[in-house]
Structures are given as C-alpha cells and as structure tokens.
Amino acid sequence: MTRSGAIAVIGAGIVGVSCALHLQRAGFNVTLVDRLEPGDATSFGNAGVLASHGMVPAATPGIVAKIPKMLLDPMGPLSLRWPYAARMLPWFWQFLRNASPDRIEHISNALALLTLDTVEQHLDLAKGTAAEKLIKPAPTLNLYRDEAAYNADEYGWKIRRKHNARTTIIQGKMLADYDPILSGEFSFGVLMEDYGYVLDPALVVKGLAQGFTALGGKILTAEVKDIEIVDGKPRRLVLSGDTLEFTQVVIAAGAWSAKLAKKLGSIVPLEAERGYHITLTDPGIMPTGPVMATFGKFIATPMSMGLRLAGLVEFGKLDAPPDYARAETFLKHAKTLFPGVQTKEYTMWMGQRPTLPDSLPVIGGSPHFDNVYFAFGHQHLGLTIGPKTGRLIADLIAGRKPNIDLSPFRVDRF
Numbered sequence: 429m430t431r432s433g434a435i436a437v438i439g440a441g442i443v444g445v446s447c448a449l450h451l452q453r454a455g456f457n458v459t460l461v462d463r464l465e466p467g468d469a470t471s472f473g474n475a476g477v478l479a480s481h482g483m484v485p486a487a488t489p490g491i492v493a494k495i496p497k498m499l500l501d502p503m504g505p506l507s508l509r510w511p512y513a514a515r516m517l518p519w520f521w522q523f524l525r526n527a528s529p530d531r532i533e534h535i536s537n538a539l540a541l542l543t544l545d546t547v548e549q550h551l552d553l554a555k556g557t558a559a560e561k562l563i564k565p566a567p568t569l570n571l572y573r574d575e576a577a578y579n580a581d582e583y584g585w586k587i588r589r590k591h592n593a594r595t596t597i598i599q600g601k602m603l604a605d606y607d608p609i610l611s612g613e614f615s616f617g618v619l620m621e622d623y624g625y626v627l628d629p630a631l632v633v634k635g636l637a638q639g640f641t642a643l644g645g646k647i648l649t650a651e652v653k654d655i656e657i658v659d660g661k662p663r664r665l666v667l668s669g670d671t672l673e674f675t676q677v678v679i680a681a682g683a684w685s686a687k688l689a690k691k692l693g694s695i696v697p698l699e700a701e702r703g704y705h706i707t708l709t710d711p712g713i714m715p716t717g718p719v720m721a722t723f724g725k726f727i728a729t730p731m732s733m734g735l736r737l738a739g740l741v742e743f744g745k746l747d748a749p750p751d752y753a754r755a756e757t758f759l760k761h762a763k764t765l766f767p768g769v770q771t772k773e774y775t776m777w778m779g780q781r782p783t784l785p786d787s788l789p790v791i792g793g794s795p796h797f798d799n800v801y802f803a804f805g806h807q808h809l810g811l812t813i814g815p816k817t818g819r820l821i822a823d824l825i826a827g828r829k830p831n832i833d834l835s836p837f838r839v840d841r842f
C-alpha cells in the first residue's frame with residue numbers, strides 16, 4: 429500500500445516530536461514515523477534537566493587529561509567496551525582535536541545559541557498539551573565537596589560566565605538550609621539559575637505527540653528500512669510492509685540517524701554514547717530540585733515516578749546489551765549524597781545518546797537534496813535543545829530565516 433504524506437519526520441523522540449509539532453504549527457501536513465511509541469528510546473529515561481548553561485563541550489583540556497584514569501576505574505563514570513575500541517579511534521581523534529581553546533570557544537558559542545532559552549522553548553512548545561504541567565522552571569544545584577573541588581572546575585564556569593549564566597553560590601549552613609536531606613560531606617554548591625526540569629521525560633514526549641495527533645498529525649508505528657530516490661530526489665520511505673511518499677523528509681532518528689543520512693549521501697561520525705539510570709521508586713525523601721553530584725558525575729532528579737539517578741558514559745556497539753553492574757554504583761552514590769534515602773526499590777534503564785565528536789548536533793538541510801533535513805546528534809542535551817531544534821527545522825522548511833546562525837551545525841562539517 430502506498431500512502432501519500434506531505435512532510436515525513438523519522439524518529440519520535442524529543443527531537444522528532446518537536447520538529448513535527450513546530451512544522452504542524454507552521455501549517456504543514458506532517459507524518460511522524462517511528463518503530464517504537466513516541467518517547468520510548470533515548471528520550472525515555474534521561475535525567476530530565478533543562479540545562480540552559482549546557483554550553484560547555486565534553487572535550488575540554490581538563491576532561492581530556494582525566495580520561496585515562498577514568499577508563500581504568502572499573503566503576504568510574506566513563507567506560508569503553510574494549511573490543512569496540514579500535515573502531516572508535518578515528519572518533520576519539522576528532523574528539524581530542526576539539527579540545528583546543530579556539531575550538532572550545534567556537535563550540536560553546538554555538539551551543540549557547542541553542543541552550544540559553546530552553547525553559548521558554550519548552551513552555552511554548554508544550555502549551556495546550558499534556559506536557560505543559562510536567563515542566564518545572566527551577567535551578568539545578570551543582571554540588572561539590574568543597575571550594576577546592578569547585579575551583580578545579582573553573583574552566584567550565586569561565587565559559588558559563590562568558591555567556592552571562594546566572595549562578596548563586598551557597599555554602600555551609602546555607603546549603604543545609606536549601607536542602608536538609610543533603611549529606612554534610614558537601615560544603616559548596618552552585619545554584620544554576622534559569623534552569624528547569626521535567627517530572628517525566630517520556631511523558632513529556634508522549635504529551636507533545638498527543639498534542640500533535642489531536643491537531644490532525646499522523647503517527648505511523650513502523651521501521652524505516654530504506655529511502656527511495658525517484659527522478660533524482662528522495663521521495664519515498666520504505667517501511668515494514670508499506671511505503672510512505674513525502675515532499676520533504678526530516679531525519680531525527682537519534683543515535684540511529686547515521687545509516688539514513690549515509691543513504692542520502694551525508695556521512696557523519698555519529699556514535700552512541702550510552703548512559704544509564706536507576707529510578708528509586710520508594711526513596712522516602714526527595715531533593716528540592718535536580719542535584720548534579722560532581723563527585724560521581726551523575727544527576728539526581730525528583731520525578732513523578734521516583735528519584736532518578738542518571739549519568740555514565742559508555743562507548744560500545746550501538747545495540748550491545750546494557751551492563752547494569754556499572755549503574756548500580758548510583759545506589760552507593762545516592763547514599764553518599766542523601767544519607768536518609770531508601771534504595772531497595774528501583775528500576776533500571778540504558779539509553780543511547782547520539783553524539784558527534786565536536787559535541788554539536790546536526791541541524792539543517794542536506795547539501796545534496798533540497799527536500800532533506802537533518803536533526804540529530806544532540807548528545808547530553810537532547811531534552812534541553814529538542815524544542816529549539818524543532819523550531820529551527822520548521823523555520824528552514826517554511827522558508828523563514830532562522831534567528832541564529834546555523835552554520836556550526838552543518839551536516840558536511842566533518
């Protein structure tokens with residue numbers, strides 16, 4: 429059977445759903461295609477933080493120097509599946525090349541264009557949908573053991589200050605007053621103002637998707653197996669069992685986007701940066717807001733289904749099975765952070781962050797086909813910058829001039 433669509437968006441994670449909704453609001457007829465229900469891949473289990481100051485790239489001189497030690501720690505925040513290491517070498521080489529001061533400046537300037545107004549972008553997109561009530565404007569607490577640990581992170585704070593990130597330092601008693609459940613082991617905190625968080629990242633995507641269908645948008649549950657070129661232009665998705673014709677297509681398939689982009693002539697060094705969560709379903713206590721625990725490089729976020737502990741970076745094959753032993757370190761860390769927390773009841777999850785070696789996403793049109801658009805590679809920031817990505821893609825397709833320079837996000841920059 430052949431259906432005729434107008435714009436096809438492949439991928440119903442936070443990025444694809446944001447593209448679909450913005451395109452619909454711009455007046456287009458849109459079909460969203462995903463092999464899963466909306467929000468059931470990487471967008472399902474993230475830490476839920478809307479990181480308006482998330483412009484510090486992963487590759488900084490400080491991090492690069494720490495990588496060997498982190499890799500050798502079997503329970504550390506970074507791991508590499510060794511059989512996969514040889515395949516990763518060109519990616520790591522590009523990653524390291526992005527740790528120079530001029531590249532860091534370029535990358536953080538570009539990321540800031542996407543992150544700074546995240547809360548506003550979310551509230552605007554969610555308006556009138558079930559996602560609206562799940563978005564909470566609130567600071568995230570960056571927690572350090574002491575001032576020396578904070579000073580060791582100066583590189584990142586300098587970048588944030590350059591972008592006028594508003595922060596409030598709280599120490600000693602002020603910290604205990606801010607959140608009495610925190611352990612006294614930690615004496616220095618930075619409240620990152622203008623942040624927000626969501627009470628359930630999966631339900632945010634599902635709420636947005638319902639808003640899209642309520643206004644006539646179509647969602648097809650099917651795997652995109654191929655994209656067919658007709659008379660020199662991509663025109664048809666080959667799905668499991670049928671096909672879908674389109675005028676324009678948006679590739680927003682998260683960590684699975686590289687294969688589809690390659691089919692359309694664009695080769696990108698996209699890797700899955702796998703991460704984990706444990707959600708404590710009966711924690712007994714809840715923090716005031718999200719806490720970024722710098723000692724274990726994880727985030728603890730109060731959510732509607734429990735207290736979520738999320739983080740870790742694991743490089744391995746895209747669809748390799750999860751290694752939950754590492755995620756169990758969150759249970760120990762949670763006790764260190766919140767001595768009164770109950771850790772008996774929990775659920776576990778693994779997701780694949782779509783990551784490019786320069787920490788920037790791909791947002792923009794194809795250099796080969798004028799009806800193909802890309803929106804993927806959102807690494808640790810997909811929830812934060814998904815809605816803005818959707819707005820930018822809708823601007824491009826509607827022929828409106830985007831209000832930021834999109835050249836840093838070009839697909840052919842590698």
Ligand SMILES: Cc1cc2nc3c(=O)[nH]c(=O)nc-3n(C[C@H](O)[C@H](O)[C@H](O)COP(=O)(O)OP(=O)(O)OC[C@H]3O[C@@H](n4cnc5c(N)ncnc54)[C@H](O)[C@@H]3O)c2cc1C
Binds near residue numbers: 463472473778806
């Ligand atoms: C542990 C962890 C914590 C995180 N915390 C945060 C945070 O606090 N804040 C933040 O901003 N970000 C966070 N992130 C990052 C964020 O979750 C991701 O960047 C984001 O979910 C990526 O969204 P996406 O829509 O690009 O991909 P996905 O949500 O993975 O969606 C892609 C979709 O494409 C579909 N798809 C792929 N290929 C095909 C195909 N061929 N046919 C049909 N469908 C296809 C998939 O089924 C999937 O549903 C975190 C990530 C992890 C892992």
